Each structure stands twice: as structure tokens, then as C-alpha cells.
Amino acid sequence: MFALIVHGGAGQWHEERLPRAIEGVERALDVGISILAHEGSAIDAVEQAVMVLEDDPAFDAGTGSYANTDGDVEMDAIIADGSTGRFGAVAAIRNLRHPISVARKVMEDTPHCLLAGEGATRYAHANGFDFISNELLIGDATHPAHDTVGAVALDARGHIAVATSTGGTRAKMPGRVGDSPIFGAGAYADAACGVSATGVGEYIMRVLLAKFVADGIARGLTPDVAAQGGIAHLANIQGSGGVITIDRDGRVGKHFNTLAMPFAYVDGRGQRNVGS
Numbered sequence: 001m002f003a004l005i006v007h008g009g010a011g012q013w014h015e016e017r018l019p020r021a022i023e024g025v026e027r028a029l030d031v032g033i034s035i036l037a038h039e040g041s042a043i044d045a046v047e048q049a050v051m052v053l054e055d056d057p058a059f060d061a062g063t064g065s066y067a068n069t070d071g072d073v074e075m076d077a078i079i080a081d082g083s084t085g086r087f088g089a090v091a092a093i094r095n096l097r098h099p100i101s102v103a104r105k106v107m108e109d110t111p112h113c114l115l116a117g118e119g120a121t122r123y124a125h126a127n128g129f130d131f132i133s134n135e136l137l138i139g140d141a142t143h144p145a146h147d148t149v150g151a152v153a154l155d156a157r158g159h160i161a162v163a164t165s166t167g168g169t170r171a172k173m174p175g176r177v178g179d180s181p182i183f184g185a186g187a188y189a190d191a192a193c194g195v196s197a198t199g200v201g202e203y204i205m206r207v208l209l210a211k212f213v214a215d216g217i218a219r220g221l222t223p224d225v226a227a228q229g230g231i232a233h234l235a236n237i238q239g240s241g242g243v244i245t246i247d248r249d250g251r252v253g254k255h256f257n258t259l260a261m262p263f264a265y266v267d268g269r270g271q272r273n274v275g276s
């Protein structure tokens, strides 16, 4: 049994951009499924799925990221392996095609969990990751809102992994870091479930949204009910956003309180669903 869910961000999506975004999340889902169906690991599946979305300018992650008020793209990403309890993250990293892969390298090959700013960019450079110019990273500024990406997977060995990647919020201050690279806020994984969050980071951080949803599942809630509870909790402080989650039984949950959140998943019973 395996399961995978990906999202393309909870936000103020314009109707005409949704079909393209749904195509994008479906493509990422299929890449992840091709790994999981061949006994691949959850961590590989979420990394590869998010890489597809980082390359897709329809989303605010990697290529297509929002620039800050200086005109620079600064990206945040996190990957977490529920089977080991470890995570790696990068914050305010620049000129990187795949921030999620740098986050994985931080997790696997450094004594640290989170590298930020110039140090993170230098680390990626020293390790041969694909560099890309600021101009190529910036999404078409005439495009209306688009959003952060994330993925959660359960593999055949019962391991759960999660990945979240973002260019952050539109017109953010230079140096601003959102919830995405904060373990327990923008992502969380343990042996029982994985959660990826999206929305306005300044609110998500205050309620540790991903951990809040995981705590609900640990108390026995179904993933869907736990996801709804998380968004209600976020709404209590006037926050808006969305979450996706999978538990160790391959049950999927998702919920959002924004206009839309493109998603695609296959659950542990092989049920496939795509929507926004």
C-alpha cells in the first residue's frame, strides 16, 4: 500500500488559472506515484513531486516565485522523514532551481536542520545544485496570485515523508521567512502521519498548524477531521490557508478556507482524486 497527496497552495486563485494548476499537481502526483508504485521511498516521492512543481511557473516555488520588495526571489523549503524524525530546511535561499533538494541535503549531510540566507545559498553552490538567475525565477508579475507547493507520502514500508516549498508571500520584506521551513508550522512528519501547510505564514506559525493537525490525528481523529480542525484553529486568529495530510493507514485529509487549493491524491485504497 502507498498513498500520496500534493497541493499547489491555498490562496486567492483566479478561476482561469486553476485548470493549469490542476494539470500541474496531477503531473507531480504521477511522478510521485511512479516512485511509490516501484517500492520507492516516501522521501524520494515527495522530493521528486515537489521538484516538478518547483519547475512549474504556475506555482510560487522555484521558478514562478514572488519577488520581495527589492525585486529578489528568496525561497523557503523543508523536507521531513517521519521514519527517522529528522528534517532539513532552507530559508531565504536565492538563485536555486530546486530548494527542496538542498533541504534534503541539509537533512542528510549536515549536523544542522535549517540553513538560511547567504550560508544556505553558498552551501547549495558548493554542492553543485542547479543555479538559476533571479530573472528566470521570478514569475510573470502580470499573473494573478499563485501559490506554495507541498506533498505528503506513505510508502510500501509504512514510512511517511513530507515536503513544502515556497517563494513566500507577494511583496514581502527582504529577509522575511514564512512558516514553510519551520518544522511543526509549514510541515510535520512522524511515524503516524505527515502534514504540509500553506497560507499566510505569519498566522500559520502562530498556531504551529502542521503539528496541530498531527496532534489531532494522534488523538484518534481521521485525517480529514483533523485537517478541518486545523483550519478552524487557524481561522480563530483570522488566518487563512490549507493543509494536506496522510496517516499511516493511507487515509488522506485536506482542508482549506481560501478560494481554492489545487490538489491531487491517491489514497491507500488506490482511490484517486483531483480538484481545487
Ligand code: ASP
Residues within 6 Å of the ligand: 009, 010, 011, 060, 147, 148, 166, 167, 168, 169, 177, 178, 179, 180, 197, 198, 199, 200, 201, 202, 204
Ligand atoms: N505559507 C507561505 C508563506 O507564508 C505562503 C503560501 O503558502 O502561499 O511563505
